[in-house]
Amino acid sequence: MATPSTPDGTGTVHAAIAMRAGTLALRDAVAEDADAYVTYWHDSGDRIINLLGINKGGLGTAEDSRKRFLGMMRVPGTTQRSVVFTVTLNGARIGYTNLNMNGPDDNYPHFHTYLHTHRPLIRAAVAGSGRRGGAKDGYGIAAVVLGPLFAMHFSLFPIRRLIIQTRPAAHAINRALDLYLPPAETTHIDRPNGLALPGAFHMRYVHREDAARMLERAHALAQAG
8 A cells, every 4th residue: 555655755655546636645744744734724824723623822833833743753663642644636745634543442533735825736736637726626635535544544553443523614624524424423522632622523433444435435536526
């Protein structure tokens, strides 16, 4: 499933899928990816922060975010509670996913595209496909990447279950997730995983035995998008 490295020598690629806009891939994050992460969280105004209900105190400064990103880069052969991966389209950084691990059945993936802060990157990444790289492409990317994202986490780590928490108001990611599975419940969480404030969340649960089906779904979506 993994290839040694991307063509430019960056992190190991663990999953790749062909879609009409090009090759969508998930690879180990490297230090050079930190700028895009920091820009996403600190240079996009309050829109993303408010939409996701982020605790600004927990987010901290741009330097705090940079240190957090660098501390999550995967170190094979070690035990890490949080690991970050970079999402690319035709080699361009377009998002990231991180996994917070607490035990076999208590693991939380988070996924964000850089659509709002790095739109020119996405336009450039799909330019060779004849598509314009607008919002529709961004939402298509979110839908397609979920299948290989789930499969990658189960492939790399000895876990049995992923728990996905999303704000009901985060319509784009919820629409993408609905293509794979509906929410199991919607409930108030006092201490949500990650940087979110307390509030209502859609809860979804993905088990190891679901990974192959999720990957098949992603390939179908990639061809239909």
